[in-house]
Each structure stands twice: as C-alpha cells, then as structure tokens.
Amino acid sequence: MKIVVCLKEVAGRDTRYRIAGDGRWIEESDVSYEINECDEYALEEALKLKEAHGGEVTVLTLGQSRADKSMRKGLAMGADRGIQVVDDEGKASSPHGVAAALAAALEEEQFDLLLAGTQSDDYSYAQTGVILAEMLGLPHATIVMEVDADPAASTLKALREMESGWFQWVQMPLPAVLTIQAGISKVRYPSLKGIMQAKRKEIRQVPLETLSVDWETVPRLEVRRLFFPEIESKAEMLEGDAEAVAAALVEKLTKEARVL
Amino acid sequence: MSEPIYVLIDHGQGQIRSASWEALRMGQRIAAETGGALHALLLGQGARGVAEQVAGKACASVIYCDSGRLAEYDPDAYAAALRQVLEADRPRLLLMAHVYQNIDLAPKLAAGMNTALVTDCIGFRSQDGELTFVRQMFRNKLDAEVAIHSPHPWIVTMQSGAYSADDLEEGQATVHERPVSLDGVEQRRRQLEAIEGMKGSVDLSKAGVIVGVGRGIKKEENLEMIRELARVLGAEIGASRPVVDNDWLERERQIGSSGQNVSPRLYVACGISGAIQHIVGMKGSQCIVAINTDPNAPIFNVARYGIVGDIFEVVPALIKKLKERA
Numbered sequence: 052m053k054i055v056v057c058l059k060e061v062a063g064r065d066t067r068y069r070i071a072g073d074g075r076w077i078e079e080s081d082v083s084y085e086i087n088e089c090d091e092y093a094l095e096e097a098l099k100l101k102e103a104h105g106g107e108v109t110v111l112t113l114g115q116s117r118a119d120k121s122m123r124k125g126l127a128m129g130a131d132r133g134i135q136v137v138d139d140e141g142k143a144s145s146p147h148g149v150a151a152a153l154a155a156a157l158e159e160e161q162f163d164l165l166l167a168g169t170q171s172d173d174y175s176y177a178q179t180g181v182i183l184a185e186m187l188g189l190p191h192a193t194i195v196m197e198v199d200a201d202p203a204a205s206t207l208k209a210l211r212e213m214e215s216g217w218f219q220w221v222q223m224p225l226p227a228v229l230t231i232q233a234g235i236s237k238v239r240y241p242s243l244k245g246i247m248q249a250k251r252k253e254i255r256q257v258p259l260e261t262l263s264v265d266w267e268t269v270p271r272l273e274v275r276r277l278f279f280p281e282i283e284s285k286a287e288m289l290e291g292d293a294e295a296v297a298a299a300l301v302e303k304l305t306k307e308a309r310v311l
Numbered sequence: 312m313s314e315p316i317y318v319l320i321d322h323g324q325g326q327i328r329s330a331s332w333e334a335l336r337m338g339q340r341i342a343a344e345t346g347g348a349l350h351a352l353l354l355g356q357g358a359r360g361v362a363e364q365v366a367g368k369a370c371a372s373v374i375y376c377d378s379g380r381l382a383e384y385d386p387d388a389y390a391a392a393l394r395q396v397l398e399a400d401r402p403r404l405l406l407m408a409h410v411y412q413n414i415d416l417a418p419k420l421a422a423g424m425n426t427a428l429v430t431d432c433i434g435f436r437s438q439d440g441e442l443t444f445v446r447q448m449f450r451n452k453l454d455a456e457v458a459i460h461s462p463h464p465w466i467v468t469m470q471s472g473a474y475s476a477d478d479l480e481e482g483q484a485t486v487h488e489r490p491v492s493l494d495g496v497e498q499r500r501r502q503l504e505a506i507e508g509m510k511g512s513v514d515l516s517k518a519g520v521i522v523g524v525g526r527g528i529k530k531e532e533n534l535e536m537i538r539e540l541a542r543v544l545g546a547e548i549g550a551s552r553p554v555v556d557n558d559w560l561e562r563e564r565q566i567g568s569s570g571q572n573v574s575p576r577l578y579v580a581c582g583i584s585g586a587i588q589h590i591v592g593m594k595g596s597q598c599i600v601a602i603n604t605d606p607n608a609p610i611f612n613v614a615r616y617g618i619v620g621d622i623f624e625v626v627p628a629l630i631k632k633l634k635e636r637a
C-alpha cells in the first residue's frame with residue numbers, strides 16, 4: 052500500500068501561550084514545535100499498515116521552512132520520504148488554501164490511502180483532511196479509531212468514533228482519505244537507527260509559489276483577534292501551602308458541601 | 312432585506328438532537344441582530360414528522376428533504392441534497408451543530424461548494440455590517456474571532472452548550488417538502504455495524520466519588536499517587552482523554568463527549584485543563600474540586616472549590632489529611 056500522511060507542525064503541548072503584539076497570533080519567539088498530536092497517531096497507523104501489507108509511507112506537510120524538523124522525526128519513526136510545501140509567508144493558512152496546496156503537491160503522486168489528523172492543535176478547524184478528500188474526488192471517513200485495509204480487494208473498513216462511547220464501522224473503496232483520531236494506538240518512539248537513517252531520506256521541497264492554485268477563488272478565514280477567554284469562575288479558591296489547602300479542602304468537603 | 316439563514320436540524324429515532332435546537336437558537340439570534348428570514352432544514356426518510364416538531368419554533372419555514380437515500384447518513388447523498396437546496400435558495404449562512412456527523416459532512420459540503428466553513432463556534436459578533444464568529448483555538452486555551460472571506464453560503468458549526476435551547480422563541484412555521492434528486496449520486500461509503508466501545512469492567516456512572524486525572528500527571532508511574540487518593544476517598548478513577556490515549560488507563564475510564572457521562576457527588580479534577588469535551592461529561596457532578604497549576608484553566612469555571620497548585624504537592628497533602636481524619 053502506498054500511504055500519504057499529512058503532518059502539521061504546531062506549537063508544543065506544554066506551550067504557555069502568550070498573545071503576539073498584533074493581537075492576532077501567539078508570540079512565537081520562545082515556542083518549541085512538534086508534530087500535531089493526532090497526525091503522529093496517523094503516521095503510526097500508516098507505519099502499521101505498511102508493516103502488514105508492504106508498500107511505502109510518505110509524509111506531507113505545508114508550513115514554514117523550520118517544519119523540516121517534524122518531517123525528520125516522521126522519517127525517523129519510519130516514513131520513507133517527505134514532501135514539504137514551503138509557505139514562509141503563511142499564505143495558505145486557511146483549510147481550503149492548505150488543502151488546495153496539498154492537493155496540488157500530490158498531483159504527481161500515486162497513493163492508495165491518505166491519512167490526516169482529526170484536527171490541528173493550533174487552528175483546530177477539523178476540516179482540512181475532508182476538504183482534501185473532496186478536492187481529490189475521494190471517499191472519506193472522519194475521527195477514525197481503527198483501520199482494517201484489504202489492499203488486494205482495494206477496499207477498507209474504518210471504525211468511526213461517535214458520541215457517548217459508540218463506534219461505527221464504515222466501508223469504502225480505495226483510494227480513500229481518513230482522518231485519524233488521537234488514541235488509535237500507541238505511538239512509537241524513533242529508534243537510534245531510525246534517526247540515523249532519516250538523515251539520508253529524501254525530503255522534496257516544493258515552494259508554494261510553484262503550485263498551480265488560483266488563490267483569488269480560495270475561501271479564506273482570517274483570525275482577527277486572539278485572546279484569553281474570560282474566566283467566569285464562581286469557584287471558591289483555597290489559598291496557602293499544600294498542607295493548608297488540603298486541610299481547608301477536607302474541612303469544606305465535610306462541613307460545607309457535605310460530600311465526604 | 313438580508314438573504315436568509317438556514318439551520319440544519321439533525322435527528323435520530325424521530326428525536327431532534329439537543330445540539331440542533333441550540334443551533335436553531337443561534338440562528339434566531341443572528342436573524343434578530345442582522346436581519347434575514349430563518350429557515351430550518353431537515354434531511355431523512357419520512358422526515359415530515361420530525362419537521363413538524365420544529366414548526367412550533369420561531370422561524371419562517373421548515374424545509375425537509377425526503378428520500379430513501381437519506382434514511383441513514385451517507386456523506387455523498389447528504390452533501391448532494393444540501394447542495395441542491397443551497398444552490399437554489401442561496402442563503403447567506405448554513406448553521407449546524409458541531410456533532411460527529413457534521414464534522415464528517417460540513418467540510419465536504421464546503422469543499423464541494425467552494426465556500427468557507429467555520430467550525431465549533433461559541434458565539435458571533437455583528438459590527439459595522441460584518442458578521443464574525445468566535446471559536447476556540449490552541450487546544451481550547453485561547454479564543455479567536457474569525458472573519459470570513461468567501462462567497463455565500465458560509466457554513467458554521469456550533470459547539471454544544473454555547474446557546475441554550477430553553478431560550479428558543481416559539482412561533483408558527485409552515486412545513487414544506489423540497490424534492491431533491493439523488494438518483495445519480497453513487498454511494499461509495501457503506502455503513503456497517505455500530506458497536507458500544509465503553510463496555511468494560513468499570514461503570515463510572517454509578518460512582519459516588521471520582522478522582523479525575525489529566526495530562527498534568529505527566530507519566531504513567533505517577534498514577535500511583537492518584538490511586539492512593541482514590542483509595543482513601545473510596546473513589547473510582549476517571550480520566551481525560553490523553554491519559555487514556557497514552558494507554559495509562561483503560562478506555563472505559565475516559566470521561567467526556569467521547570467517553571462516559573458521570574455525575575458523582577464529588578469529582579476531584581487533578582491536572583485537567585477543562586476542555587469542553589471533558590466538561591460535558593462531568594459538569595453534572597454535585598461538587599467539583601479542581602487542582603491545577605494554571606489559574607486560567609477553564610476547569611475552574613465549573614469548580615466549586617479551586618486550588619491553584621501542583622498536584623505533586625497538593626495530592627500527597629490531601630491523602631495525609633484524609634488519613635488523619637479517618
């Protein structure tokens with residue numbers, strides 16, 4: 052199976068967000084970047100499918116030049132090669148734009164399965180993968196927690212997560228697009244050997260300007276203002292050192308809330 | 312006069328989903344502030360009965376599409392039906408609930424029609440004739456106001472709970488069937504069986520006390536402290552999704568929109584930020600205690616008692632105090 056995995060690089064999980072001076076984005080100067088959480092799960096799933104069925108895994112990203120760090124990690128985990136669309140100006144930052152650019156970058160590629168994450172940890176739009184599927188004319192399934200592929204029969208079953216702990220199996224022909232949900236399986240760490248090998252693997256860099264996208268007609272979302280949500284807390288805050296707050300809490304829970 | 316606003320109403324087993332009532336409420340609000348008639352739109356087989364349930368709410372009309380191809384959800388058929396209606400009627404907005412089915416459907420529709428989609432919105436702003444939407448970004452930690460540059464209809468999905476169905480204005484709407492032609496639409500994706508994934512040895516819905524643990528615990532080994540706290544409290548352990556995704560605890564212990572719904576008498580949230588997907592599963596608890604190092608963590612919004620502090624200091628102190636008391 053030939054599998055393409057969308058990897059987005061985002062500000063890391065432990066980022067203490069601060070708002071940038073223009074009030075429209077986060078202050079990036081002291082941020083460290085990592086692979087978007089569910090994209091890492093998508094890559095893990097692709098690697099498992101390759102182990103089971105043979106084939107090739109290609110990682111695909113669009114972002115600033117620095118995103119090659121995440122590409123290298125993907126290659127170290129076991130992907131065979133990378134395609135990096137370089138967009139240093141952030142021109143393609145809306146879902147339609149990203150999907151249009153990724154679709155254009157895939158024009159020369161052949162694949163059976165394309166995996167994206169359910170949602171990005173920065174914009175959290177939860178739409179890029181499905182838009183990409185529609186642009187490529189492929190069937191899709193979202194929020195997938197298990198994949199059962201049958202490349203010989205050119206078909207695939209996917210287990211979609213639903214509300215309240217329910218799941219739904221769906222079946223579709225290949226090629227197809229799935230958006231993978233965090234938790235689908237346990238993500239591997241890159242091995243030392245993997246890290247060494249990754250250095251020699253190919254990353255094809257594609258400048259955004261070289262792609263045939265008619266930017267005038269691409270719908271665009273603009274983040275006008277980014278801000279901390281108002282805290283509407285009615286909580287009674289307990290203060291003091293650990294000993295003191297623990298004592299106060301036990302007292303409150305017993306005498307005031309009467310839940311102990 | 313502004314172009315109309317449409318709201319897609321989701322339903323199952325003859326019941327309208329509560330999140331769709333909320334989306335309708337948002338539609339009423341936007342229509343009141345910015346003008347334009349509000350129409351409800353339903354897809355299904357034999358959808359008239361459900362459509363009539365909406366007719367008692369304030370909107371201009373309720374439109375339904377009735378077809379065997381719409382009996383169960385299929386993205387190709389659903390997107391094709393919606394597209395036929397939207398291209399004929401040209402509303403400026405299509406609102407819907409941000410539920411799993413629409414997460415699957417809305418981007419497909421938006422791509423097919425080449426119009427913008429703004430997902431998981433918690434509010435809107437109307438200023439100087441421009442409509443913008445407010446939504447969460449960056450792991451639910453920041454809010455953003457988003458402006459749209461796109462032809463109509465803009466598609467907007469609403470976060471559950473952002474508006475209250477109790478505020479819906481009553482009215483009397485006419486109900487119309489809208490014929491759609493789906494014969495040419497190939498069904499590529501087939502629905503197979505549905506399974507309940509949370510069945511296991513633990514049933515948190517009956518627990519009187521729950522200690523909830525989040526990513527703040529950092530590693531699996533650190534869970535021992537949480538187990539000890541649960542023991543002295545006579546509590547079950549619940550978790551946020553990442554803890555379960557990392558395989559540190561069983562899937563049945565996940566609390567939230569894709570996990571269990573719990574309403575114990577006491578819920579102690581340790582190192583949980585309070586993302587909406589978690590909150591919906593535990594906000595019915597009688598008394599919520601939150602322990603978190605970040606004073607801005609949204610978990611404090613639902614807590615009765617809050618402690619801004621490090622769980623690695625507060626939890627051991629709490630265990631000690633509870634033991635002394637016993």
Ligand SMILES: Cc1cc2nc3c(=O)[nH]c(=O)nc-3n(C[C@H](O)[C@H](O)[C@H](O)COP(=O)(O)OP(=O)(O)OC[C@H]3O[C@@H](n4cnc5c(N)ncnc54)[C@H](O)[C@@H]3O)c2cc1C
Nearest residue numbers: 525526527551552567568569570582584588589604621622
């Ligand atoms: C479709 C979908 C479905 C989802 N369903 C669910 C669901 O059912 N349930 C669910 O929980 N999530 C769900 N999520 C994920 C959800 O969006 C959040 O990502 C998740 O709830 C965050 O978990 P957390 O609070 O443990 O982690 P984080 O958001 O990373 O928060 C960790 C918290 O720990 C605090 N902390 C760190 N160190 C310490 C310390 N030493 N002492 C005290 N505090 C500390 C931090 O300040 C932070 O607030 C879903 C997401 C999607 C997209």
Ligand SMILES: Nc1ncnc2c1ncn2[C@@H]1O[C@H](COP(=O)(O)O)[C@@H](O)[C@H]1O
Nearest residue numbers: 057058113167168170171176177178179
């Ligand atoms: N710039 C990007 N490069 C590669 N993949 C992306 C990019 N943006 C989004 N994606 C993919 O689309 C998914 C959903 O993103 P979003 O629609 O922003 O929530 C992500 O999890 C990625 O897999």
